[in-house]
Amino acid sequence: MTNFDVKDLKLAEGGRRRIEWAAREMPVLRQIRERFEKERPLAGIRISACLHVTTETANLMQTLQAGGAEVVLTASNPLSTQDDVAAALVSYSEIPVFAIKGENNTVYYKHIHAALDHKPHLTMDDGADLVSVLHKERRELLPNVIGGTEETTTGVIRLRAMAADGALAFPIIAVNDAMTKHFFDNRYGTGQSTIDGIIRATNILLAGKNFVVAGYGWCGRGLAMRARGMGANVIVTEVDPLKALEAVMDGYRVMPMKEAARIGDVFCTLTGDINVIDRPHFEVMKDGAIISNSGHFNVEINIPALEEMSSSKRLVRPFVEEYELKDGRHIYLLGEGRLINLAAAEGHPASVMDMSFANQALSVEYMVKHAAELKKQVYSVPAEIDSEIARLKLAAMGVEIDVLTDEQVHYLNSWEEGT
Structure with a gap:
């Protein structure tokens, strides 16, 4: 061949x-x-x-x-x-x-x-x-x-x-x-492998960090769960009121990205949309903020805007680019903004x-x-x-489950029986 x-x-x-x-x-x-x-x-x-x-x-x-x-x-x-x-x-x-x-x-x-x-x-x-x-x-x-x-x-x-x-x-x-x-791959697979990619790329300790999860679909749920398990303080950003409410009920802080950008240490986008982390967010981020993406395309972080705002950039570790902003702050982009779980880890x-x-x-x-x-x-x-x-x-x-009896099948398919 x-x-x-x-x-x-x-x-x-x-x-x-x-x-x-x-x-x-x-x-x-x-x-x-x-x-x-x-x-x-x-x-x-x-x-x-x-x-x-x-x-x-x-x-x-x-x-x-x-x-x-x-x-x-x-x-x-x-x-x-x-x-x-x-x-x-x-x-x-x-x-x-x-x-x-x-x-x-x-x-x-x-x-x-x-x-x-x-x-x-x-x-x-x-x-x-x-x-x-x-x-x-x-x-x-x-x-x-x-x-x-x-x-x-x-x-x-x-x-x-x-x-x-x-x-x-x-x-x-x-x-x-x-x-x-999506119940398993998106939640458990993305959750674990994204954490794996971020840690392999940076070798940072997540415990005690403010970890911002952008998007609370199945992938976001999985990542939030795993980040909390590593000791991070998890913040969720959302546009869907139902998903935002679910995140609140699951025990996470929920706020707009403009607010989260001011306090976040580590960010990860998982939305499937464009410019989720954008110029206004870069303008207020801490010196040393780490940004990453686990959505399919590298459009969720506005990298062109970050380039325009920076005076220089350099590769400080494999898959970690340091952007020095014109005001002296540093923002670290992981894996060129591509899927961090596959760019820096094994998926x-x-x-x-x-x-x-x-x-x-x-x-x-x-x-x-x-x-x-x-x-x-x-x-x-x-x-x-x-x-x-x-x-x-x-x-x-090796897991066994129950099987409905004939009586149970009949009951579920009938309407006559009640209280």
């Missing part, structure tokens, strides 16, 4: 060992892979995947391949690729990979085009960049495409906007909508990605079977898939 672009194939052996280690924590995906090997439900299907190139993603790619799919993988973020994993997929699984950690935007989009050269029947996206390029620049490929899946909140938002505009050319299953995805633990990627694998199988029946819109993961993944996960953990 010659059609790939990775950093160094000599890294492959180390990548293979780490992929195998992750597999030990992914029992649900392993069960799906064993079934796929027997049934081959994806035989002859070409899949172009734009995902974070990690050990967990490698196990998903191998599962799709076991089901008969011809898979190509490219990165969904320039800083999230694990180069040894990319090399291992090429060397040992013969899966074409186009991804190099630290690639610039030009190379990033060149790699997306290379993945689309595969002429996919199905797309698999994390952030909707692949689908966006396909619709804007590679429309000649659209007749081949029967459907796709989307991994994350940001991508689902973009795709629903496309569908509302009548621009979406094929059906998409929003994997992020699955309860076994979500394999055991939580087990459920997310089980949703991906089963949603692809569902799309192959039902694409002809689906309209050009964004669908949630079918409830039966969600429940089956939860059942398989519980079984793998």
Whole structure:
């Protein structure tokens, strides 16, 4: 195989060992892979995947391949690729990979085009960049495409906007909508891995710090919970009154970002929106404030404004840029404002990605079977898939649950009985 672009194939052996280690924590995906090997439900299907190139993603790619799919993988973020994993997929699984950690935007989009050269029947996206390029620049490929899946909140938002505009050319299953995805991946995965990334980048003690969490969706909930567990004083900023109320009831201080900016020591955005930390916030931040992002794109922090306000900047640690403002204060930006849990750490633990990627694998199988029946819109993961993944996960953990008796089923489906 010659059609790939990775950093160094000599890294492959180390990548293979780490992929195998992750597999030990992914029992649900392993069960799906064993079934796929027997049934081959994806035989002859070409899949172009734009995902974070990690050990967990490698196990998903191998599962799709076991089901008969011809898979190509490219990165969904320039800083999230694990180069040894990319090399291992090429060397040992013969899966074409186009991804190099630290690639610039030009190379990033060149790699997306290379993945689309595969002429996919199905797309698999994390952030909707692949689908966006396909619709804007590679429309000649659209007749081949029967459907796709989307991994994350940001991508689902973009795709629903496309569908509302009548621009979406094929059906998409929003994997992020699955309860076994956002309840666990977003909350526990993002919570733990974001803290991991911030600490790896800075080596600071969180205990006693004012830790500002921008956004109280499932990712924000998880990060707030983990930051409090590390001893931080957690402050939440929100625009949604219901989520803000929930944060108050969960015991956090809630205030506008303009107020939080004055007292925060560490900031992290997880909203999916633009300029959440902006010029007015930089103007009032403490000397030494640390800012980071765990949303999909590096737009949540207004980096151009920070650049304009600064007299100089320098890299003081890997993934830590010191901006010296014109008034002498210093602000520290982590991971170029990109996903800090993947830029400076390894992303979500394999055991939580087990459920997310089980949703991906089963949603692809569902799309192959039902694409002809689906309209050009964004669908949630079918409830039966969600429940089956939860059942398989519980079984793998050795956890048993009760089963309704016939009497209980009858009672729940009747209206005659009361007090």
